[in-house]
Amino acid sequence: MQYQFTPYALLPLCTAVVEAMLSYDTWRRRGDPASMPFLVLTFLVSLWSFGNAFELSSATVTTAFFWVRIEYFAIVSVPVVWLVMMLAFSERRSTLSRTWIASLLFVPLITTAIIWSSASTSLFWREFTIETLDPLTVIHVQRGPWFWVHTAYSYLMLAGGTFLLIRSLISAPDLYRDQSLALLVGVTAPWMVNVLYVFDLIPKAFPDPTALAFVITGLAFSWAMRNAGLFELGPMAYREVIQQMGDGVVVLDPLNRIVDINPSAARVFDVPAHQLVGQSFKQMMAGWPDLVDRYSDLLHVDRPTNMEIGIRNDDDLLVYDLQVMPLRGTRGKLSGRMLVWRNITALKQAIAQIQHQNEQLENQALILQAAKVAAEAGSRAKSAFLAAMSHELRTPLSAMLGYTDLIQYDLAAHDTVALDKDLAQIKMAGAHLLTMIGGILDYAKIEAGKMRLDLQTFPIHEVVTEAMASVRPLVERNANRIELDIPDDVGTMYADSIKVRQVLINLLSNAAKFTQSGVITLRVYAINNQHAAIVFEVIDTGVGMNEYQINQLFQDFTQVVASPLGHVGTGLGLALSQKLCNLMGGRITVMSQPDCGTTFTVTLPERVSG
């Protein structure tokens, strides 16, 4: 090996060093998806430039020829690596299998074999001479046929790679404009220079500048990689998103043929994505005639359209959100449409469930509100009851205390007549008190559902007579007259006689209290239809009631009319009587007008069921 130093060798040497540095830099970032081919490329270009530097410094043909052969390791493989890198960049990963790359390397391997085997070298170079143009050594070659095979193949690779890159740059969003520019510069440089060199358009004095051009490529790519995340977030990321997403994506041309389709969408048709490209979308949809009927208009929209589509699948209703977006080229010309669909069945079901739960909650809130109102009303009624009761209980008690005071004076005055009368008053107040407390207990029993009926058959006459007898003193106190209107053959009834009597006494007492110098009539008769009943009417000629008073009448603890002559009432009697009648399957109704008297009608079954 004989060398003579020439300053021209400095240029490829620098190139080699720069490429080696890029190679090292790339190696440090080897995690990037497309960095491996780039690493190989920079390494090969570095090797090429080193070889070139040594070639230029060779003093003999043999030495120069050796380095040229070394250089060709790189020269034959760079186009292949270029193509591989571009494939990786435009993210056709699936095509980057090892066998694929190996088959691409078939022609370069033959070239290498031809170059290194002295017997066949003439196929590549018919003549290989070295010409020393001081201070430069220039190789002069006559090219053989395989050189052109090699060149053609290399250009094919380079052209293929460049095509892939430009295609993906065109489809890349504006976001990547700087990257695109850098990559274009990187792509163009080796092409231009190599064409000029191969066709001897560069002065012979120059060394092969292709490797130098690859420095520009390397730097441009390296910049794009470093500053713009070329291999990290390039256009392939977009493609990856589309490929991986669960939403179906289909791109149609203006004639609604499938231009692109992602795996999610292809799954719907049960056909691999690549077999669907070029098919008519309407034909692919032939399996869903009703969908075509209903929604074929969507394939002709010229503005973004969104629609929910229901598809019946066996017994389930699947709901899809379909978006149709017209795609427009330059000058707004329609270039196709993109369909994106998403299964929102689960979302819809969740929304429906939430709505259902909301309704339930609202209903429950209403029920609670009603219960609260009822509870508050009940609580108010109880409070009113307590207030009324304490007042009512106080009245006979204060009478008893008052007469006790008077009895002391009676005793001191030895007035036995007054003493007798006052003792009778105390007894009456005590009896009244007892009745009231009995009423309260009855009421509490009914409220607690513990009131028992003591059912037996008894003559109606008997009960009526007893009731009349017990209210007679009260009736006569207000100068009233009492009349009984009852058929002799009214017979018996099956009920709780004590409670029937209690109701009658209550109604008759009321009538007596609110009537002055009038007539109180108790009319009894039987009704003999399919619901045999006994009717008791208590008719008075007293003060009567207006409509409002009648409405308040049966409410618990409400005394609607102040008794005109100081008779006490608990406000409990009517409510209690009504409850007792209800308990026996009957009811009390009332008819009245102010100053025209009142009629209470008790209707009880002739035979009360237990």
Next chain:
Amino acid sequence: MSSILIVEDDWVHRDILVRLLQMKGYQVRAAASGEAAIHEVRLHPPDAVVLDMGLPGISSYQVAHTIRTDPATRHIPIIALTAFVLGEDHDRAIQSGCTAFEIKPVDLDALHRTLQTLITRSSPGIR
């Protein structure tokens, strides 16, 4: 001897009050309603009125107000009687013109003391 008008609709209580106050030495008249009370006050102005606040018909408040606004009777003290012990009853009684307030059942000695105080204070001789 001081004269008292008892206004009470319940005859039992009226009977008790009338007789107890007579025992204490008062000259007692009684009315069973508001109308009767107003009539009685004008006819025989008493030294004091004992007024039950639960009258039917003309309300006790109206009775008190009427007595209080008539120049002939406005000086007569009125003692309100009620079984209710709520503060608002008391306030309303005083507002309508009652002078004092006693709660049922009546404590006779307390009523007697109140009557003595009020009658002494309102008697023309002292004023």
